[in-house]
Amino acid sequence: MSRIVALALNTFREAIRNKVLYLLALFGVGLIVLSVPFSQGALHEQMRVTRDVGLAGIELFGVLIAVFVGVNLVYKEVDRKTVFALIPKPIHRYEFILGKFVGMLMTLAVMFAIMSALMAAVLSVQTEATNAPSNSAAIVRAIALLFCEVTVVTAIAVLFSSFSTPILSGAFTLGMAVVGHFTPELRELTARIGTVPSRIAIAGAMRLFPDLNLFYVSGAMVGGQRVTVHGSFVDWGYVGTAALYGAAYSGCALALAMIIFSRRDFV
Amino acid sequence: MSALVEADHLQKTFALGFFRKKVRAVEDVSFTVEQNEIFGFLGPNGAGKTTTLKMLMGLIFPSSGQARIFGKPINDRQAKRRLGFLPENPYFYDYLSGGELLDLMGRLFGLDRAARRKRAAMLLDRVGLGRAGDRALRKYSKGMLQRLGIAQALINDPELVVLDEPMSGLDPIGRKEIRDLIVDLKAEGKTVLFSTHILSDVELICDRVAMLVGGRMRDVGPLSKLLSPRLLHTEVVLEKDGASELLRVPPEADVDALLSEALAAGKHVVSVTPRRESLEDLFVREVDAADVGGGAERMKRDRTERKS
Numbered sequence: 001m002s003r004i005v006a007l008a009l010n011t012f013r014e015a016i017r018n019k020v021l022y023l024l025a026l027f028g029v030g031l032i033v034l035s036v037p038f039s040q041g042a043l044h045e046q047m048r049v050t051r052d053v054g055l056a057g058i059e060l061f062g063v064l065i066a067v068f069v070g071v072n073l074v075y076k077e078v079d080r081k082t083v084f085a086l087i088p089k090p091i092h093r094y095e096f097i098l099g100k101f102v103g104m105l106m107t108l109a110v111m112f113a114i115m116s117a118l119m120a121a122v123l124s125v126q127t128e129a130t131n132a133p134s135n136s137a138a139i140v141r142a143i144a145l146l147f148c149e150v151t152v153v154t155a156i157a158v159l160f161s162s163f164s165t166p167i168l169s170g171a172f173t174l175g176m177a178v179v180g181h182f183t184p185e186l187r188e189l190t191a192r193i194g195t196v197p198s199r200i201a202i203a204g205a206m207r208l209f210p211d212l213n214l215f216y217v218s219g220a221m222v223g224g225q226r227v228t229v230h231g232s233f234v235d236w237g238y239v240g241t242a243a244l245y246g247a248a249y250s251g252c253a254l255a256l257a258m259i260i261f262s263r264r265d266f267v
Numbered sequence: 268m269s270a271l272v273e274a275d276h277l278q279k280t281f282a283l284g285f286f287r288k289k290v291r292a293v294e295d296v297s298f299t300v301e302q303n304e305i306f307g308f309l310g311p312n313g314a315g316k317t318t319t320l321k322m323l324m325g326l327i328f329p330s331s332g333q334a335r336i337f338g339k340p341i342n343d344r345q346a347k348r349r350l351g352f353l354p355e356n357p358y359f360y361d362y363l364s365g366g367e368l369l370d371l372m373g374r375l376f377g378l379d380r381a382a383r384r385k386r387a388a389m390l391l392d393r394v395g396l397g398r399a400g401d402r403a404l405r406k407y408s409k410g411m412l413q414r415l416g417i418a419q420a421l422i423n424d425p426e427l428v429v430l431d432e433p434m435s436g437l438d439p440i441g442r443k444e445i446r447d448l449i450v451d452l453k454a455e456g457k458t459v460l461f462s463t464h465i466l467s468d469v470e471l472i473c474d475r476v477a478m479l480v481g482g483r484m485r486d487v488g489p490l491s492k493l494l495s496p497r498l499l500h501t502e503v504v505l506e507k508d509g510a511s512e513l514l515r516v517p518p519e520a521d522v523d524a525l526l527s528e529a530l531a532a533g534k535h536v537v538s539v540t541p542r543r544e545s546l547e548d549l550f551v552r553e554v555d556a557a558d559v560g561g562g563a564e565r566m567k568r569d570r571t572e573r574k575s
Contacts, residue, residue: 006374010360017362084354085419088324088429089375090347266326267281 003091007099008106015069015107024068028061028115032122047126051135051229052218054119055142058112059216062150063177065111066104070157071169073100074261083266094258097158101254104154108147116143138233142218145239148246149215153177155250155257156210162257163264180212210249214242269338270299271427271458272306272323276332279318292318294482295332300427300460305453307473308462311554315482316462317355320431324352336427348376351425355432355462357416361405365396365415368404369422376423383422390418395444409436417445421452428452430461434468446472466546478550480557486549495544504537505529511537 015021035053074097077083086096120136156176160169179186183206190202213220217238218229227233279293293315300306310316321327323334325342339346359368366387373383391400394414399407407415413436420428433449434442442465449459450472463469469476470490478486478493486493501516503525512534516522526536 002377003375006371010363010371013367014360014362081354081356081358082360084321084326085352085357085359085372085416086375087326088347088350088352089372090344090377091375092344263328265281265328266321 004095004099004102007086007091007096008103011073011100011103012106015103016110018069021065021069021107021111024061024065025111025114028057028111029118031057031061032115032119035122047123047130048230050119050122050126051139054115054122055139055146055216055218055229058115058119058143059146059149061115062108062112062146063153066108066150066153067157067170067173067177069107070104070154071161071166071173073104073158074161074257075164075166075169078264078266081266087266093262097162097254097258097261101154101158104158105151108150108154112143112147112150135229135231135233138229141233141236141239142216142229145215145217145234145242148239148243149212152180152210152212152215152246152249152253155253159253159257159260162261176209177212180210182213183209183211184213211245214245270301271337272298272300272460273335273338274298274319274323274332275334277319277322277329277334278331279315279322279327280330292482293322293479296479296482296484297332298477298484298487300458301475303453303456303458304474305449305472306458306460307469307476308460308479309464309466309469309476309550310462310479311464311550314464314479316464316479317431318482319479320429320460320462324429348423349426351420351423351428353413353416353420353428353430353433356409356435357412357419359404359412359415359419361403364401364403365391365407365418366400368415369419372419372422378423386422386424387418390421393421393448394418410438410441413437414441414445417448425457427458427460430459432463433461434463434465442468466550470546476546478553480553483557485553485557490546494546494549497543499542499544499548502538502540502542503529504539505534506537507532507534 032050032054035050035057077086077096077100083096087093119139123136123139153173157169157173160172164172187203187206190206191199193199194202217227217234220227222234222238225232275297277293277296278291280289280291282288283290296315296319308316308320318327322329323336323341325347334341336343337346337349360371363371369387369390370383373386378386387400388397391397394417396411396414396418399411404412404415413433417430417433420430430449433445437445446468449461452459473490475487475489476493477484498518500518501520501522503514503516503522505512505514514525516525522539526539529536
């Protein structure tokens, strides 16, 4: 465990010393701040915009950071040969993958904390001015769901990074993230085309893609009811179930990454 | 006590390119490294030295054959705890300082904070980086990175130290320092296995050598046994009126008679040196026998140019 922590802390240290990451985080922060002057109408409408834009910003930049940093996590270690000094140390190869993954999640957690704190600050100012309910509990649940989403995306990025170049890994990971956002529509579409065997095959193939719709549910129909962070939102039970799905999907992706990494020759 | 390193018929074949063309990098390599010896792994560039060491370090999987370290299979964690490794042309995280890198490596060995600090400070001093410990690695020269690589290989106070081309990138002073360090490690009871193509380093410090040419093991043993004791020729340097003359006298010729003649002709005898087989001669002989990629021809040409 201490070895995974050591590798995770090193990955975290690399990320926080990476200027590109600050640039991405700055864009996320900028988006939240700029949502205030650009939102029109009454103050409570501005709060809706702040919540929507804030959560969308956290999701967008969380996913972008997960993809662009994640696809380099393992590849860079092999390409720059830093892995040559690590593998002969008393670590298992799977610990290396886990360390990189946990370090990346630590980085994302800090990014999420910064962007969430900023959104909370903007919302608290707006709440004082309007006396409108802040819906902070719903926002916390929404942010927890978004963190589950970037965890899944990070695991996919690590999987591709364990055997492919950053460009290809980035394309594959982004592709899976995009498809993952349209899984219900795609399932509906594929259920209507082709023959029964082909439908079964396509439905099976669709299972390979993550169902990212589970994680950003504001405005969606859940259990026959429309849920939104502005009103009635999903409860912690839903968040727990979605987190379990995310953990299972991430676990499978990481297990595959570990198998691939454990068989690689480092030439 | 059994051998610390046992390589048994190691073989590695790589599949290269789009058509997965098979290239055999190492073929049937067997040797052992005994406790408390300095073992030189010698061979020209591309001989398969690094590939063999990478197989021993668990970085590359052998296509066939097997190896054991401390009597345990490669990648056994208990064996790795007693091992230090310097990769060829080491690359480290350039965003870390030298001290931070050693701290990370110490953590991977499970050293506590106090032990990590103590070992890091001691090792940085030992490799001559005492004042550069706080500097980011991106500001290190190649020689400094090489020294830091040796320091990180020693962070766990290993019983076996494996160094891949440890003198690479170092100036003559740096090379001597690393040679002295290797000898000191032996004096401390450690075992050192290092690869190199610099023959003088091997001649000066190795107890035994293995010679790898074209992926095949050519010779293994103590230098005294590998080198032929027979006289090759005697080099005689004579001088007259400020002009010097070098004579190579074959072993069957009478050197005494030649010297008498020279003295009678008014020449001064500057030196008389019997030449027996050197490591370089052996190396050329083995490369020649293997006839790998014109390596023997190239080496002979280099030697001729150097001598002239």
